[in-house]
Amino acid sequence: MDRVKTSTLTGAEIVVRCLQAEGVEYVFGYPGGAVLFIYDELFKQDRVKHVLVRHEQGAAHAADGYSRASHKVGVCLVTSGPGVTNAVTGIATAYMDSIPMVIISGQVPTHAIGLDAFQEVDTVGVTRPCVKHNMLVKDVRALASSIKKAFHIATTGRPGPVLVDIPKDVTTQSCEFDYPQSISMRSYNPVRKGHAGQIKKAAQLLLEAKRPMVYTGGGVILSDAAPQLRELVKLLGFPCTNTLMGLGAYPATDRQFLGMPGMHGTYEANMSMQHCDVLLAIGARFDDRVIGNPAHFAQNPRRIIHIDIDPSSISKRVKVDVPIVGNIPDVLDELLKLLRDSKPQDIGQWWKQIDEWRAKDCLRYDRNSTIIKPQFVLEKLYEVTKGEAFVTSDVGQHQMWAAQFYKFDRPRRWINSGGLGTMGFGLPAAMGVQLANPGATVACVTGESSIMMCLQELSTCKQYRLPIKIINLNNKYMGMVRQWQQFFHGNRYSESYMDALPDFVKLAEGYGHRGVLIEKPADVEPVLKESFSRKDELVFLDFITDQKENVYPMIPGGKGITEMILYEDL
Amino acid sequence: MTRHIISVLVENEAGALSRIAGLFSARGYNIESLTVAPTEDASMSRMTIVTSGSEDVVEQITKQLNKLIEVVKVVDLSEAEHIERELMLIKVRAGQKEREDMKRMADIFRGRIIDVSDNTYTIELTGDGRKLDAFIQALDPASIMETVRTGTSGIGRGNRVLRV
Numbered sequence: 162m163d164r165v166k167t168s169t170l171t172g173a174e175i176v177v178r179c180l181q182a183e184g185v186e187y188v189f190g191y192p193g194g195a196v197l198f199i200y201d202e203l204f205k206q207d208r209v210k211h212v213l214v215r216h217e218q219g220a221a222h223a224a225d226g227y228s229r230a231s232h233k234v235g236v237c238l239v240t241s242g243p244g245v246t247n248a249v250t251g252i253a254t255a256y257m258d259s260i261p262m263v264i265i266s267g268q269v270p271t272h273a274i275g276l277d278a279f280q281e282v283d284t285v286g287v288t289r290p291c292v293k294h295n296m297l298v299k300d301v302r303a304l305a306s307s308i309k310k311a312f313h314i315a316t317t318g319r320p321g322p323v324l325v326d327i328p329k330d331v332t333t334q335s336c337e338f339d340y341p342q343s344i345s346m347r348s349y350n351p352v353r354k355g356h357a358g359q360i361k362k363a364a365q366l367l368l369e370a371k372r373p374m375v376y377t378g379g380g381v382i383l384s385d386a387a388p389q390l391r392e393l394v395k396l397l398g399f400p401c402t403n404t405l406m407g408l409g410a411y412p413a414t415d416r417q418f419l420g421m422p423g424m425h426g427t428y429e430a431n432m433s434m435q436h437c438d439v440l441l442a443i444g445a446r447f448d449d450r451v452i453g454n455p456a457h458f459a460q461n462p463r464r465i466i467h468i469d470i471d472p473s474s475i476s477k478r479v480k481v482d483v484p485i486v487g488n489i490p491d492v493l494d495e496l497l498k499l500l501r502d503s504k505p506q507d508i509g510q511w512w513k514q515i516d517e518w519r520a521k522d523c524l525r526y527d528r529n530s531t532i533i534k535p536q537f538v539l540e541k542l543y544e545v546t547k548g549e550a551f552v553t554s555d556v557g558q559h560q561m562w563a564a565q566f567y568k569f570d571r572p573r574r575w576i577n578s579g580g581l582g583t584m585g586f587g588l589p590a591a592m593g594v595q596l597a598n599p600g601a602t603v604a605c606v607t608g609e610s611s612i613m614m615c616l617q618e619l620s621t622c623k624q625y626r627l628p629i630k631i632i633n634l635n636n637k638y639m640g641m642v643r644q645w646q647q648f649f650h651g652n653r654y655s656e657s658y659m660d661a662l663p664d665f666v667k668l669a670e671g672y673g674h675r676g677v678l679i680e681k682p683a684d685v686e687p688v689l690k691e692s693f694s695r696k697d698e699l700v701f702l703d704f705i706t707d708q709k710e711n712v713y714p715m716i717p718g719g720k721g722i723t724e725m726i727l728y729e730d731l
Numbered sequence: 732m733t734r735h736i737i738s739v740l741v742e743n744e745a746g747a748l749s750r751i752a753g754l755f756s757a758r759g760y761n762i763e764s765l766t767v768a769p770t771e772d773a774s775m776s777r778m779t780i781v782t783s784g785s786e787d788v789v790e791q792i793t794k795q796l797n798k799l800i801e802v803v804k805v806v807d808l809s810e811a812e813h814i815e816r817e818l819m820l821i822k823v824r825a826g827q828k829e830r831e832d833m834k835r836m837a838d839i840f841r842g843r844i845i846d847v848s849d850n851t852y853t854i855e856l857t858g859d860g861r862k863l864d865a866f867i868q869a870l871d872p873a874s875i876m877e878t879v880r881t882g883t884s885g886i887g888r889g890n891r892v893l894r895v
């Protein structure tokens with residue numbers, strides 16, 4: 162280990178020095194007893210800026226959104242006990258989507274651990290199943306190296322959140338500060354290069370394919386492999402689909418893009434997934450929301466190539482023929498070398514078939530409605546922002562419509578909780594996105610139920626002047642729940658109606674922002690235009706939308722990927 | 732469902748054991764037995780986990796174990812020639828009547844009597860799990876006062892070694 166030597170520092174000083182050494186720009190946090198010394202050190206410097214959220218869940222989501230939109234590590238700082246438990250939802254959200262984050266939590270003093278001290282919780286125990294790694298630092302001499310390890314582990318291999326739990330007395334003890342420049346661990350050495358023989362096999366399969374399909378997930382975004390993916394797909398002339406986590410990896414406006422696959426994916430993407438003869442899966446994990454019932458998926462014979470950094474993602478739900486473990490950009494570079502001078506099969510017939518599927522126009526909706534259709538708002542959002550906004554979302558129907566109707570041409574523009582499906586994610590994530598991209602257009606697409614789960618962050622937005630545009634698709638229902646109840650529970654809308662909703666315009670105004678109520682389709686575009694022209698103001702746009710609109714296509718839970726319910730079926 | 736013996740070298744750090752146990756419960760994998768103790772290198776412990784599952788599940792178990800940051804190496808011992816042993820201490824009734832028989836039984840199974848009182852024997856027995864089971868089967872249940880077993884440890888045969 163190379164080290165930079167300096168003087169004797171307290172644990173609290175060490176924490177801040179480590180963050181500085183890692184080039185951390187923002188820490189999202191909330192103070193409390195166990196972290197007071199760390200906050201005192203933050204106060205004494207201005208290199209690491211602190212963003213004071215209004216709830217620790219917001220801190221974790223904001224750090225997460227910051228990371229997703231910037232490829233930097235998201236950092237958050239919370240106190241012991243309730244500080245940590247409040248952050249758990251945000252940590253689990255980041256874990257499910259493999260987001261590199263470092264969470265620093267305060268803990269009761271070492272001598273009080275295990276004695277049910279005030280604000281004591283077994284943080285390492287509580288967070289263990291939802292972090293990539295965590296550690297309790299009981300000795301100030303291990304603090305700097307633990308923090309270094311945390312950043313190293315969070316950002317390498319399959320990324321993920323890492324938590325460092327620091328007892329209060331450790332922040333007051335002192336030792337020599339030694340920040341390691343690099344670190345090596347015998348138990349942790351993620352691979353980068355893929356197996357050359359396997360890559361060769363993959364190239365051969367791709368060249369033999371008559372009905373090929375490229376299916377990519379969040380891994381392509383996280384590893385910044387979009388340029389290689391584009392080159393590969395263009396070179397081969399193959400169709401490509403991106404999962405909910407992978408949107409933006411391949412330009413949505415390109416002809417070779419078939420839309421998103423899965424439960425609310427397009428007809429053409431799902432049909433192609435099922436009927437292809439060679440499937441190239443990259444940084445995706447064949448999860449239940451994508452391929453539906455694995456037994457149904459396995460009915461059609463096809464050869465599968467799977468590139469992923471995480472061996473445990475390979476052959477987990479679906480048997481794979483050519484597994485390639487490695488860092489996606491490295492593997493794709495090698496694959497491209499083998500493919501550049503070769504000629505794939507003529508797949509004209511396959512494209513003809515795909516175009517027939519495409520002609521179904523599966524995202525059709527009633528454009529003549531006198532009530533605002535949510536899809537219409539998203540189409541207009543896309544037009545008004547020229548497809549260049551960063552779009553965060555909450556969870557529900559609005560999330561699916563945003564994924565279907567906003568055409569993402571670039572990676573890291575679409576930010577949503579795909580794995581955990583956390584309502585409340587959208588607004589705090591948008592704060593992180595805006596801080597990572599000052600001056601950029603940031604829209605938070607949400608629903609009236611989701612937005613109320615982290616609404617308090619409107620106050621944070623005011624304090625830090627974050628000009629986010631909140632697109633509230635207000636259908637007065639937990640729409641996605643209502644849709645399932647309509648389809649599968651005999652129209653019994655048990656507890657999914659949102660009664661006693663607040664006046665969102667007044668509410669936004671109460672927090673010092675601007676609010677607009679939009680009730681007519683004709684007002685959608687002008688109001689969007691006007692609102693997005695306000696570069697320094699947060700605008701809360703409350704769109705009163707069709708209460709009974711459903712998301713199509715839809716694969717019912719447990720069904721096969723081609724067993725879609727379509728708009729026209731009803 | 733087949734039985735597998737998985738050996739794991741793991742950093743001797745606080746929390747490593749609960750992380751591994753937690754992985755098994757969170758993902759619904761079986762644990763038949765789990766043993767752990769430091770190796771000749773005090774910075775590392777060796778764990779032997781006996782589990783059962785389909786080939787796919789066992790493949791996932793080894794991959795998921797490998798993913799844990801403190802895990803240095805994982806090997807499925809049952810993939811090749813190996814030896815497994817377990818130690819049992821068993822306390823049995825051994826009054827005047829039973830003493831002879833009990834001694835003979837311990838001898839047959841190559842057990843050693845390691846503690847004696849007026850009416851008890853404590854017998855130490857090593858072997859694979861089936862041998863220990865067989866010993867218990869061979870005894871009159873009423874004569875067994877207490878048993879304690881370590882769970883299986885295993886090692887590869889011949890030149891097959893697991894180390895860093």
Ligand SMILES: Cc1ncc(C[n+]2csc(CCOP(=O)(O)OP(=O)(O)O)c2C)c(N)n1
Pocket residue numbers: 555556557558559560582583584585607608609610611612634636638639640641642
């Ligand atoms: C924290 C949390 N609780 C519950 C759910 C289950 N859930 C999924 S979608 C949904 C409804 C969301 O309603 P809304 O935000 O109004 O969006 P809509 O579906 O109407 O667009 C609910 C309750 C969830 N995803 N997250």
